[in-house]
Amino acid sequence: MQIVTRLIAMNRARQLQRQFRQIERSIAALPVRTRARLGIMALREIGQASRCEFPHLYSTSPEQRYVPWGQGTAIGFGRAQSDNPEVALRGIALWLAVAYHETKDSPHPSLQPQHRQLLRVLRELRDVGGEQPDATARWMRSGAAA
Structure with missing residues (x-):
């Protein structure tokens, strides 16, 4: 069973x-101002997902509660x-949030590089938003931090 679990984790990784x-290329193509907005959106999505019972299944229908990973990354992508x-x-922000929670505390070594x-x-x-002196403070106070 451990071999099957490892194969599934490696395939998912x-x-x-x-x-x-692809997401990284899309982010790199964004203007700086839009990237700053994406950062706030991603933080908000991560915060909303963390309030769910199963954060890695954020934006997945309740019927699919017992699957190893949800549909959030596919929807976001x-x-x-x-x-x-x-x-x-919004899709990029959703993908980042779900992938973050999916890889966050993963016991599988193949998923840890994705989390980093x-x-x-x-x-x-x-x-x-580093040009503005208090950009980080505003980012953390945006109401999205969980």
């Missing part, structure tokens, strides 16, 4: 890595590909 590369900039931005990459991107989004 590969899937998240593929999606992450699909929205991130949208031609509508607002929908794409997510933390790096979230840190970069937080620091994007």
Whole structure:
């Protein structure tokens, strides 16, 4: 059973890595002001997900409660590909939040690098407003911190 669990975790890690590369390219293509807004949106999504009983299943229907991972990353990734900039931005924020919670306390070594990459991107989004002296304080006080 441990071998099957490891294979599933490795497959999931590969899937998240593929999606992450595309999400990262989308973030890099955003203007600085939009990236700052994305940082606030992502923090808000992470906070909302953390209030759920199962944060890694955020935006997944209740009937699918016992699956190893939810539909949040697939939904967010699909929205991130949208031609509508607002929908794409919200999709990226959703993907970041769900992937964050999914990889956060994972016991699987194959998912830990994804979590570190997510933390790096979230840190970069937080620091994007560095020109303004109190940007970090405003980011933390935005009502999204859980």
